[in-house]
Amino acid sequence: MNIAVITGGLSTERDVAISSGAKISKALRDKGHNVVFIDVFMGFEGECNPEELFKNNADLVTNNGVTENIPDTEQLKSFRKDKSDCFLGKNVVEICRYADITFFGVHGGEGENGQLQATFDILGIKYTGSGYLAAALAMDKGISKALFNQHEILTPKSRIFKKNDNPESWDIFPCVIKPCSGGSSVGIAKADDPDAYRLAVEDAFRYEDSIIVEQFISGREFSVGILGNEVLPPVEIIPTTGFYDYKAKYQEGLTIEVCPADITETEDETLRNCALKAYNVLNLSSYARIDFILDKNGDAYCLEANTLPGMTPTSLLPKEAEAVGIDYPSLCEKIVEISLDKYR
Numbered sequence: 001m002n003i004a005v006i007t008g009g010l011s012t013e014r015d016v017a018i019s020s021g022a023k024i025s026k027a028l029r030d031k032g033h034n035v036v037f038i039d040v041f042m043g044f045e046g047e048c049n050p051e052e053l054f055k056n057n058a059d060l061v062t063n064n065g066v067t068e069n070i071p072d073t074e075q076l077k078s079f080r081k082d083k084s085d086c087f088l089g090k091n092v093v094e095i096c097r098y099a100d101i102t103f104f105g106v107h108g109g110e111g112e113n114g115q116l117q118a119t120f121d122i123l124g125i126k127y128t129g130s131g132y133l134a135a136a137l138a139m140d141k142g143i144s145k146a147l148f149n150q151h152e153i154l155t156p157k158s159r160i161f162k163k164n165d166n167p168e169s170w171d172i173f174p175c176v177i178k179p180c181s182g183g184s185s186v187g188i189a190k191a192d193d194p195d196a197y198r199l200a201v202e203d204a205f206r207y208e209d210s211i212i213v214e215q216f217i218s219g220r221e222f223s224v225g226i227l228g229n230e231v232l233p234p235v236e237i238i239p240t241t242g243f244y245d246y247k248a249k250y251q252e253g254l255t256i257e258v259c260p261a262d263i264t265e266t267e268d269e270t271l272r273n274c275a276l277k278a279y280n281v282l283n284l285s286s287y288a289r290i291d292f293i294l295d296k297n298g299d300a301y302c303l304e305a306n307t308l309p310g311m312t313p314t315s316l317l318p319k320e321a322e323a324v325g326i327d328y329p330s331l332c333e334k335i336v337e338i339s340l341d342k343y344r
Helices: 014-030 050-055 073-077 092-098 115-123 132-139 141-150 194-204 246-250 265-281 316-323 328-341
Strands: 002-007 034-039 101-104 158-162 175-179 189-191 210-215 220-227 235-239 255-258 287-294 300-306
Touching (some): 002 014, 014 034, 034 092, 101 328, 132 141, 132 300, 141 158, 141 210, 141 265, 141 300, 175 194, 189 194, 194 210, 220 265, 220 328, 235 316, 265 287, 265 300, 287 328
Antiparallel strands (some): 158 210, 220 287, 287 300
């Protein structure tokens, strides 16, 4: 099968995406597929012969590591040769249209908020993961939380603030502040008092014009992956630094992940049932990952849904799949197979 793996983009999760995409590409090649690995924003400036590129398993991306620093996407724009502000780089569409399917190795921004999915729908390009509407609903934490509340899925109390609002009206501490549509814990912070809160709000507004402030729930953090119709074993996330931020997520040794999680049968069932309900409420398909806090009473608070879960060496979904006997290359191939089902 010819599979295009697109990565990069212009979100703050760009480096994470490239790390995911590089591993996905290798895994699919190991499974015998022809893979072209390309940065969706930077594109390919050379002569474009898709047949030859797939035949040669072309790797058109250079940087493939995640550092502890958040990427400077504005600087990145200056590196593109054509200086265009078009999100789709040169020859990306041509390569993806030739492929049997495009694997979305992208995170955040246009790659995960439904815009790229809708564009590919219009262009007749098959792709992995949920459709554009589900991606948009899940990406906007305000909308997804409203749906959780409407369908009686327990979630922390929260409010959405825009830059022209008065975020000083929040008075529940401790609390968590984060960009409304961000991912990979970029711009997220916990505040225990008004001074820390003001600084966290200012930082979160650096990334987006809308932020979400939510009640901090004390408890254990879990994530539950869903692959097709199969709910995977919950994984417990234990950051050694005390808070699961961008650095803790992607730098090895800063987080302990336990899978299957050391929880009771009742807690396991609660997490799995809540994850599947959230998945269905948001109309997700193919695969996803749902994040939770489990408090001391055994109540599972749903935080958010991830429509394109990370596939880096430290990511959670591969660990959950491995716990049920699905190795990494088989996971990537299974995502392709499940995603193709929606086109049949």
